[in-house]
Amino acid sequence: MLEVRELEAWYGQAQALWGVDLSVADGEVVSIVGPNGAGKSTLVQSIAGLHRSTRGTIAVDGVDLTRVPAHRVGDHGVALVPEGRRVFARMTVHDNLVLGAYRRSARPGLADGLARVHSLFPRLAERSSQLAGSLSGGEQQMLAIGRALLAQPRLLLMDEPSLGLAPVVVDEVFDAIRAINADGVSVLLVEQDVERALEVSARGYVLAEGRIVASGSSAELTGSALVRRSVLGL
């Protein structure tokens, strides 16, 4: 459903991505791993329409998104769980979730969507009227995922969802990724926890210094000397 071709991205004169080719099929979980500064966030932000200094194509179901404004990218079935969660701290958990359904076409599904998010993350149901800023880091991550799901995406982009979380919470986040995918949502996952990312995904890409330097099944990448050296530092 997602086809990225020859993608280049810049910050002013500084180029951050070179000739990136990548695809995600319907129903797949695909990982992007790589060292710090490799361009992983730039890549997902470009797909989400948040970074627009790009060349190349980003197509979802054959529609080129490179000139679609960020607030319209959701119309094409794409939602982002941003790095650092970016929840609205002074709004309640409930209102943060409702904001995820900002598109008119997502509103009829709001009640069912809220029920699904509450079943995935019961703690969000318990804390519905609490301010998002008072949640723990793990709960804020759940909220960021829930908010993106309320947009009813077919492709969920996730940028470092396990960053800074306690191991037991990381388990919950990865269980949620499996459950979301079982609901039929494709996932493009950027993760610094390479081993867990490759466990949850069928395939992956290794990004280093703005270029895809390896790709393959998760089993291939797990066994690859290049991945162990360039990503895991072993």
Ligand SMILES: Nc1ncnc2c1ncn2[C@@H]1O[C@H](COP(=O)(O)OP(=O)(O)OP(=O)(O)O)[C@@H](O)[C@H]1O
């Ligand atoms: N706002 C910005 N202005 C200028 N350069 C930037 C900006 N954001 C990122 N960069 C540069 O672009 C390159 C890619 O950064 P990016 O954040 O996409 O990498 P990353 O793989 O997500 O890294 P990390 O894992 O550390 O978040 C880096 O060289 C970074 O310094």
